[in-house]
Amino acid sequence: MTTCETRYFGTIRYDEPSVITFPAGLPGFPQSRRFLPVDDPAHRPLLFLQSLDDPQLCFLSLPVHLVDPAYRLKMNAEDLALIGFDRLPALETEAQCLVIVAVAEDGLATVNLLAPVVINRATAKAVQAVRDDMVYACRHPLARAGEVSLCS
Amino acid sequence: MLVIRRRAGESIVIAGDVEIEVLESSPTRVKLGIRAPREVSVMRKEVGLTADENRAASRDIPLQHLAPLVAQLHSPPHPSTPAGNRPDA
Numbered sequence: 323m324t325t326c327e328t329r330y331f332g333t334i335r336y337d338e339p340s341v342i343t344f345p346a347g348l349p350g351f352p353q354s355r356r357f358l359p360v361d362d363p364a365h366r367p368l369l370f371l372q373s374l375d376d377p378q379l380c381f382l383s384l385p386v387h388l389v390d391p392a393y394r395l396k397m398n399a400e401d402l403a404l405i406g407f408d409r410l411p412a413l414e415t416e417a418q419c420l421v422i423v424a425v426a427e428d429g430l431a432t433v434n435l436l437a438p439v440v441i442n443r444a445t446a447k448a449v450q451a452v453r454d455d456m457v458y459a460c461r462h463p464l465a466r467a468g469e470v471s472l473c474s
Numbered sequence: 475m476l477v478i479r480r481r482a483g484e485s486i487v488i489a490g491d492v493e494i495e496v497l498e499s500s501p502t503r504v505k506l507g508i509r510a511p512r513e514v515s516v517m518r519k520e521v522g523l524t525a526d527e528n529r530a531a532s533r534d535i536p537l538q539h540l541a542p543l544v545a546q547l548h549s550p551p552h553p554s555t556p557a558g559n560r561p562d563a
Contacts, residue, residue, distance in 0.1 A: 329534075330537060348528055349517075349521050349522075349524040349525035349528055350524070350525030350526070350528040350529050350532075351528060351532070364544075365537075365540055365544050366544070367544075367547055368540065368543075368544060368547075379532055380532075381528070381531055381532060382531070382535065382540070384547075388547065422527070422528065422531050423531060423543075424527055424530045424531035425531075425535045425539055425540075425543070426530075429539050429542070431543050434524060434527045434528075434531075436520060436523070436524065437520070437521075437524040437527075450524065450528075452518065452520050452521045452524050453520065454518065454520065456520075460520070460523045460524060460527050461527065464543065464546075464547075
């Protein structure tokens, strides 16, 4: 067990198998490679992605199927190869698919459906796979009354 | 917006330092080659949008903003909307 400083949870303990690695970092954060998914019961179903390279960096994310149960994953060959797939993986068995949440100053929460985070469950390698079609929005609104529910 | 027509093999130059060459062109896509100094960032537009969104998402979020969001994610669907896979009660 190792410890790390986190942005929202103080010092926490974790073990190495829990760590996910982004070989190419994320757009805007190319040097941030190692992240620890943090599941805080008080904030479920949100999943925190705490950077192990920068204690101040922590993304909020949601499983994509909670935002859009019919989400169609699309990845280019380079992103697939980066995380060890030679074809589109099955969600959620082979790959976990999360979308990053942004909260504006007025409290409006949006998720980036244009660029989901895809994690290879077998290797714990991850990529933020930016789509090259404009089918989904990079700022898909959450938390509009009546539109958001926990999809089981 | 400046509009320039180019064929495969032809180039444009921006600010004297950045050259964009049309390598291949087909009815559905264009393959571009870009020569630019190392310090000039070149990326697909949507990657830049995602970088902007990630920077916005990395800003500190007061956890009290999250409580209403979490509550809303857990609330049952409004009876008048068809959204959600929640089984009928």
